[in-house]
Amino acid sequence: MVEKRWNYKKLPSSEIVDTLSKELGVSYEIATLLGQRGVGTFDEAKHFFRPSLSDLYDPFLMADMTIAVERLSKAVEQNEKILIYGDYDVDGTTSVAMFYGFLQKYIHQNIEFYIPDRYAEGYGVSQKGIEYAAENGFALIVSLDCGIKSIDKVAWAKEHGVDFIICDHHRPGDELPDAVAVLDPKREDCLYPFKELTGCGVGFKLLQAYCQVKDIDVNLLLPYLDLVVTSISCDIVPIVGENRVLAFYGLQQLNTNPRTGLKALIKSASLEGKMDITKVVFGLGPRINAAGRIRHAYDAVDLMLSEDEQKAEEFARVIGQHNTDRKGLDSSITAEALEMIAQNSDLVAAKSTVLFNEAWHKGVIGIVASRCIEKYHRPTIILTESHGNAAGSARSVPGFDVYDAIEECSEHLIQFGGHTFAAGLTLELNQIENFKRKFEEVVSRKILQEQLSPLIEIDLALPLSAITDKFHRIMSQMSPFGPQNMTPVFVSHKVQLYGAPIKMKEKHLKFQAFQEGSAAFTCVGFGMVEDFFDKLLEVQTCSICYTIEINEWQGKKSFQLMLKDIKFE
Incomplete structure (x- = not known):
């Protein structure tokens, strides 16, 4: 077993903690968690707990946005053929479903979408893709989640009468492609305040800008935020700033009125309860990705665009099968790879x-x-x-x-x-x-x-007695959790076991733990039997590192501490 390092995050100043605790009427522990997340005043707390769509930045702060909107407008006005081109991963396919879906429904019907074949064409803008556009009379390609390094391909397209608008979020090289417009917040000359949008997020900003110029109700874009949050979740980008706002409203959409395709995928994945970032990452993401890994990513886009419940459920079933096939390959190849290292x-x-x-x-x-x-x-x-x-x-x-x-x-x-x-x-x-x-x-x-060596970032040491309904309710409102706003991780010291630990399926660990003066809490550690079971039988106290979840069983709810590590005094 490789021993994990416990790194305690820097604590905010006592002045900030005192101020937040008094002004918000929250415990010192909650005030500390807020301070660690850059919240220092009542107003900042209000913005943090209540993200607002009005907090989104003006899309025209992004370099080339005005030119991009002008070129898109020209294509619409002159009824040019537009090809919506996206990569085959979750960010690429959600980008295409969002951009194509919105354009086709409200703005322009003379469009198609194109996803390269992972194996025949490879990552990014492909020669086959631009040849398809040139041969079939497309005047404009809008590339999403790719294109920032496609200098030769964009030049070839231009020579053959095909313009490019690039919507990307990857790091550019030394030279930008000679496209009509290159939208990428990571461009060195781009002054856009938020640099961590996904490809789908950049595409969303282009649609937002187009709606502003053409006086189209921007609220029509909001149902597409379920796709944006799927891209944010699965591309593992920081869930702060603009991404936090987009993710917050995207999860609302996903939980109240998801598009038919995502609803079918949630059902196919047997995901129960409220959708959050973790469920999107581990429940929806692998299925959407599996389409491009096993057959073709068109299956994923067709699913996300589907408005027919029966068809969507069939697409979801096919994608579910792709995912099962993917898991088999993943397991066997991982075993081979680990064996190569060990030998x-x-x-x-x-x-x-x-x-x-x-x-x-x-x-x-x-x-x-x-x-x-x-x-x-x-x-x-x-x-x-x-x-x-x-x-x-x-x-x-x-x-x-x-x-x-x-x-x-x-x-x-x-x-x-x-x-x-x-x-x-x-x-x-x-x-x-x-x-x-x-x-x-x-x-x-x-x-x-x-x-x-593996690192666990710990927010703070917490007495078990601090875990109350109110504490958990307020902490939950700090979601959506993800990079740079991770689910809080706690450590409790001098914890005693109440009874003996038990094994679940011979791999997973479960025990009851308490501190002096606290109630007993159920602790669960997945895959921890081999490392910790025998030691727990021998010791009287230990330190546990964990996150807090609510477990619901037969209509009763209780706290469950999900273990990340155990250390022995």
Whole structure:
């Protein structure tokens, strides 16, 4: 077992905690949680607890937005053919469903959408896609969640009479494509105040801007926020600022009146109770992604655009089958990857993992990279053969920028792109060993020793007696939880067991715990039997690290502490 590091977040000043506690009438613990999230005044608390659509920024603060709206307006007025082009992951497919769905319903019918085939065309704007546009008389392509590095493809399209509006959120290279408009908050010359929108979020801002100029009721856009929150959840972007507002109203839409396709997907995934970010990430995301991984992402877009309940349920069933197939591939390839590491002492001792197997399924290599990090906590790249080259997915560990590390190895690559914690790359097969060596050298030089062991970020130490209905109710209103506003994590010290621990399915741990003067709380630790069961039989007290959930059983609700780690005094 790799011992986890407990890192306590910085506590706000006692002045801030006192002020918030008095002005809001909340406990010191709640005031501390708010202070840690950048809330310091009554007004800031009001904005935090009650996000408002009026808090959204003016879309015209984004570079090229005026030009983008003008070009889109021209296409609509002259009835030009528009191709809505998106990537095959959750962000790309939700972007296409939102943009195509809104345009087609309210603005312009002379449109189609296009999703590249993951295996035949690969990531981003493809040659086949732009050739399809040129051959079929499309005057404009709106690319969503891709295009920021497609310099050659955009130039080719322009030469063949096809204009581009790019809506992307990935980091640009040194040069921007020669598109009519490039909407990307991460452009160095873009003054847009919020930099962490998803591709779907950038597309939403373009539609918002178009509605403002054309005097279209912006409220017509709100039903599409269930797609925006799906992209925000699954692309693991910070849920602060504008994303917090979009996610808050997106979850409202998802819980009160979701589109037919997402409703069918929720039913197919057997998701019960109120939808939150976690349920979207683990319940809806893998299913939407599975369409592009196993067959084609058109299945996912068709589902999200479907307004017929029966058809939507059939699409959801097909996608559910894709997801089952994906899980089988994911499990078998992960087992092979972990075996490759275990059998090679150099790989076990390395600071990074780079594995290649030509037979591995390209659709699940990103998931396999994440699974390997669960076992060996370090930057990981999984490669497979694709079109005569090696194609790979990279995943990182908290605090380490894997994109920058890959960029330092660019002499061995054909192309790469992505974010701080996740990236994609393509290289020639004869460059794999060179790349492995260089990547290991870069990671070894840059990574800090502590980044090589799992980190748990802890909000504060909490006496169990502080866990009350009121405490949990107010804490729950801090949602939606996600990156930079994570579900609060607590530690309680000198905890005693009430009775003996029990095993669930031989893997999971369950016990009752209390502190002096507190009630007993049910504690559940998934996959923790091997590491902790025997020790708990031997000790009298321990420290537990956990999040708080409500468990409902036979109509009765009770608190349940979901364990993240246990330490023994």
